[in-house]
Each structure stands twice: as C-alpha cells, then as structure tokens.
Amino acid sequence: MSARVISIGEAARQTGVKVPTIRFYEQIGLLPSPPRSDGNRRQFDEKDLSRLSFIRHARELGFEVGDIRELLALSEAPQSSCHEADSIAWRHLREVEARIAKLQALRGELQRMVDECGHGKVCECQVIQVLTDHARCRNETH
Amino acid sequence: MSARVISIGEAARQTGVKVPTIRFYEQIGLLPSPPRSDGNRRQFDEKDLSRLSFIRHARELGFEVGDIRELLALSEAPQSSCHEADSIAWRHLREVEARIAKLQALRGELQRMVDECGHGKVCECQVIQVLTDHARCRNETH
DNA sequence: TTACTTCCTCTAGCGACTATAGGAGCAAGC
DNA sequence: GCTTGCTCCTATAGTCGCTAGAGGAAGTAA
Numbered sequence: 001m002s003a004r005v006i007s008i009g010e011a012a013r014q015t016g017v018k019v020p021t022i023r024f025y026e027q028i029g030l031l032p033s034p035p036r037s038d039g040n041r042r043q044f045d046e047k048d049l050s051r052l053s054f055i056r057h058a059r060e061l062g063f064e065v066g067d068i069r070e071l072l073a074l075s076e077a078p079q080s081s082c083h084e085a086d087s088i089a090w091r092h093l094r095e096v097e098a099r100i101a102k103l104q105a106l107r108g109e110l111q112r113m114v115d116e117c118g119h120g121k122v123c124e125c126q127v128i129q130v131l132t133d134h135a136r137c138r139n140e141t142h
Numbered sequence: 143m144s145a146r147v148i149s150i151g152e153a154a155r156q157t158g159v160k161v162p163t164i165r166f167y168e169q170i171g172l173l174p175s176p177p178r179s180d181g182n183r184r185q186f187d188e189k190d191l192s193r194l195s196f197i198r199h200a201r202e203l204g205f206e207v208g209d210i211r212e213l214l215a216l217s218e219a220p221q222s223s224c225h226e227a228d229s230i231a232w233r234h235l236r237e238v239e240a241r242i243a244k245l246q247a248l249r250g251e252l253q254r255m256v257d258e259c260g261h262g263k264v265c266e267c268q269v270i271q272v273l274t275d276h277a278r279c280r281n282e283t284h
Numbered sequence: 285t286t287a288c289t290t291c292c293t294c295t296a297g298c299g300a301c302t303a304t305a306g307g308a309g310c311a312a313g314c
Numbered sequence: 315g316c317t318t319g320c321t322c323c324t325a326t327a328g329t330c331g332c333t334a335g336a337g338g339a340a341g342t343a344a
Contacts, residue, residue, distance in 0.1 A: 071273065106238055149322080170300090184322085
C-alpha cells in the first residue's frame with residue numbers, strides 16, 4: 001500500500017523498457033514526470049510500471065506513439081465509450097493485414113530467387129533479374 | 143536507341159519514386175549523378191529508370207539501403223559469383239519469415255481485441271484490457 | 285577514503301525520407 | 315517581349331522512435 005519508490009534502473013529492469021527510452025517517453029509526455037528525490041533522482045511507482053508495460057506492449061504490437069497516447073487517455077477515462085479504442089485497433093488490424101500480404105508476396109519471390117540461384121552452376125543469378133523485371137512490370141500498378 | 147532525356151519529374155512518374163526521394167538517392171550514392179542540361183536540370187535515361195524501379199521494388203520488399211547497394215554492385219559486375227547475392231537473399235528470406243510470424247501473432251491478438259470489444263464502456267473494453275494485462279504478465283519474458 | 289555503480293542533463297546521431305524556403309528555368313498564351 | 319504557371323534547383327531543417335556519448339553528481343559497499 002505504501003508508495004514503494006522505484007528507480008529508473010529498477011523500472012527498466014521490470015518493464016523491459018531501456019533507461020534512456022523511459023526518459024525519452026517522459027520527455028515526449030507519454031509518461032508523466034515522476035517526483036524527484038533530494039538527489040534529483042526520478043521516483044517511479046507501481047502505476048508508472050503499469051503504464052510503461054502498457055506502452056511497451058503496445059509498441060511491440062506496432063502501435064505508434066500517437067495511438068498509444070490516445071489509448072492511454074482512453075484508459076484513464078474508463079466511463080467513456082470504447083468506440084475510439086476499437087477503431088484504433090481496427091485501423092491497426094487492417095494495416096497489419098496489408099503488411100502480412102506484402103511480406104508473403106516477398107517471401108515467395110525471395111524463395112524463388114534462392115531456388116533459381118542455387119541450382120545454376122553457370123550462375124544465371126536471378127536475384128537481380130527478378131527484382132528488376134518485377135519492378136518494371138509493376139511500374140503502374142501502385 | 144537514342145538517349146531519350148528524362149526529367150526528374152518524368153522519372154518520378156514512371157517509377158513511383160518521389161522527386162525528393164530520387165534526389166536523396168543520388169545524394170547517398172544509390173543512384174549515380176546524372177548529367178545536367180544547360181539549365182542545370184538532371185537528365186536521366188532508361189537505365190536510371192531501371193535502377194530506380196529496382197530500388198523502389200527492393201525497398202518495398204523490405205531490403206535496406208545497404209543491401210540494395212550490395213545488390214546493385216553485384217548486378218554491375220555480372221561475372222562475379224552470385225554467392226553473395228544469394229546469401230543476401232537468404233538472410234532476407236529468414237528475416238521476412240520471422241516478420242510474418244510476428245505479424246500473424248499480432249493479427250490474432252488484434253483480432254481478439256476487436257472481437258471482444260463489447261462496444262460498451264472503456265472499463266469493459268478488451269482493447270485496453272488486453273494491452274494492460276498482457277503487458278503485466280509478460281514483464282519478464284523479454 | 286576509495287572505488288564502483290547508478291543516475292543526471294544535454295547534445296548529437298541513426299535511417300530513410302519529407303517539407304520548406306527562396307530562387308531559377310522553361311513553355312504557352314497574349 | 316511579357317506574364318503566368320509549372321517544374322526544377324539547392325540548402326536546410328524536421329520527422330519518428332529511439333540510441334549513444336560526454337561530462338558530471340549522487341549513492342553504496344569495502
């Protein structure tokens with residue numbers, strides 16, 4: 001119950017967010033500035049740890065800082081509608097699906113590259129060919 | 143056969159690489175500096191278009207500039223072994239597969255978030271719940 | 285006291301662009 | 315020739331999300 005004081009190094013260890021990154025999050029206002037000790041050291045508490053963990057997880061999931069800011073604000077106003085949080089997550093889901101599709105196409109192409117490249121002793125290396133040809137025939141598709 | 147002169151704007155339109163980005167690529171030595179007109183305008187040719195398309199495609203596929211530099215160098219010394227290009231492609235293939243796996247996990251999680259969002263209040267919203275809970279239970283795993 | 289670690293601030297750097305300012309060139313219409 | 319409007323030029327600074335380094339102060343253990 002008492003406010004256990006947590007140093008920045010402790011916080012880093014417990015949340016997996018690096019020390020300079022914690023300071024950076026404070027600087028950009030993602031994490032509130034904690035009180036300081038007599039010696040000017042940051043004094044975090046459990047709530048800060050939660051917030052940091054939340055931020056870290058959201059970042060890992062690919063949310064950008066703007067999104068996280070919104071999500072944090074929402075989570076601090078728990079009686080408000082979750083429509084916004086939902087739409088942030090939806091938007092993100094669509095982005096992730098697009099990225100997966102693109103990467104799968106890429107994987108196919110890379111696979112083809114290494115397959116073709118590996119077999120020719122005359123080294124008709126297709127790596128560059130594949131990329132160039134593909135590039136040209138796709139000029140107007142995107 | 144004659145060297146058709148292509149302006150930077152034309153090049154941008156044809157390759158889908160933005161004008162400032164083309165200049166940037168020239169600056170970092172990814173694209174050779176083209177000759178200039180009397181009025182100091184860049185004069186690109188077909189070969190530059192290929193190169194730009196190649197670069198764009200490779201960037202879309204997630205190659206970083208260093209890789210592209212290597213691949214371009216290899217493509218310009220075609221008698222050299224394709225072993226290097228092959229290993230670049232291999233390295234990248236593994237990376238891409240890892241990325242796909244990560245994104246698929248992420249998609250599942252996001253999907254769950256939005257599925258479970260009851261469209262009620264934030265206090266019941268899974269988007270925030272998932273982020274918070276997950277964050278806490280994963281503190282030490284990474 | 286000494287040594288060691290952790291912490292502080294501040295500044296600069298990364299990659300891969302993107303934006304802005306302030307001009308100069310060029311082609312078409314009058 | 316002149317004006318309008320577009321494209322182009324350079325140079326510099328900003329973006330995002332950190333990360334690294336310098337140079338120093340504070341806390342801790344022997």
